[in-house]
Amino acid sequence: DTAVSQTPKYLVTQMGNDKSIKCEQNLGHDTMYWYKQDSKKFLKIMFSYNNKELIINETVPNRFSPKSPDKAHLNLHINSLELGDSAVYFCASSQLAGELFFGEGSRLTVL
Amino acid sequence: GIQVEQSPPDLILQEGANSTLRCNFSDSVNNLQWFHQNPWGQLINLFYIPSGTKQNGRLSATTVATERYSLLYISSSQTTDSGVYFCAVNGNQFYFGTGTSLTVIP
Numbered sequence: 427d428t429a430v431s432q433t434p435k436y437l438v439t440q441m442g443n444d445k446s447i448k449c450e451q452n453l454g455h456d457t458m459y460w461y462k463q464d465s466k467k468f469l470k471i472m473f474s475y476n477n478k479e480l481i482i483n484e485t486v487p488n489r490f491s492p493k494s495p496d497k498a499h500l501n502l503h504i505n506s507l508e509l510g511d512s513a514v515y516f517c518a519s520s521q522l523a524g525e526l527f528f529g530e531g532s533r534l535t536v537l
Numbered sequence: 538g539i540q541v542e543q544s545p546p547d548l549i550l551q552e553g554a555n556s557t558l559r560c561n562f563s564d565s566v567n568n569l570q571w572f573h574q575n576p577w578g579q580l581i582n583l584f585y586i587p588s589g590t591k592q593n594g595r596l597s598a599t600t601v602a603t604e605r606y607s608l609l610y611i612s613s614s615q616t617t618d619s620g621v622y623f624c625a626v627n628g629n630q631f632y633f634g635t636g637t638s639l640t641v642i643p
């Protein structure tokens with residue numbers, strides 16, 4: 427059983443389109459995250475939810491909107507995709523400040 | 538936020554060699570983790586080590602929280618050890634270093 431799973435693993439799309447990435451964790455954790463990893467490999471936090479409540483919202487364009495229907499799921503919707511949105515997006519979860527676990531990543535390519 | 542610095546940024550090793558990766562952080566933290574990002578992009582948990590020393594096979598890690606650093610030791614390196622090693626600390630959120638890119642050549 428995959429602890430943190432995200433789908434799809436690959437997205438290739440045109441500029442201006444809208445796309446969503448889904449994430450689910452079966453670890454029973456209260457806190458979930460979205461990270462963006464650019465071509466230089468730097469991991470930048472985008473959002474964090476604790477028990478469905480948004481607790482971290484870094485400087486991210488409004489085109490990015492997270493949604494957490496329950497504490498086991500955190501989805502990311504991106505509107506009006508731009509070339510600069512091309513990256514690998516990682517979902518992660520932890521029990522508050524405990525050990526962090528990552529999903530396998532979703533590689534987004536915007537053409 | 539907490540600054541996390543990793544060194545060296547890049548490392549090339551001959552298979553069988555040993556290495557030490559360092560992570561310095563700028564403030565007190567609740568926990569510290571080491572991750573390995575393999576060439577396929579997966580982020581694999583190596584150690585959850587807020588303080589003390591842990592060993593897992595050829596890898597071991599030591600965190601000296603009072604001096605704000607952690608070390609990751611890789612002994613008898615193998616080509617499968619190649620990838621990027623990240624250190625992450627948690628204050629009020631997780632902060633990542635910029636990683637050490639390790640290449641092990643046969």
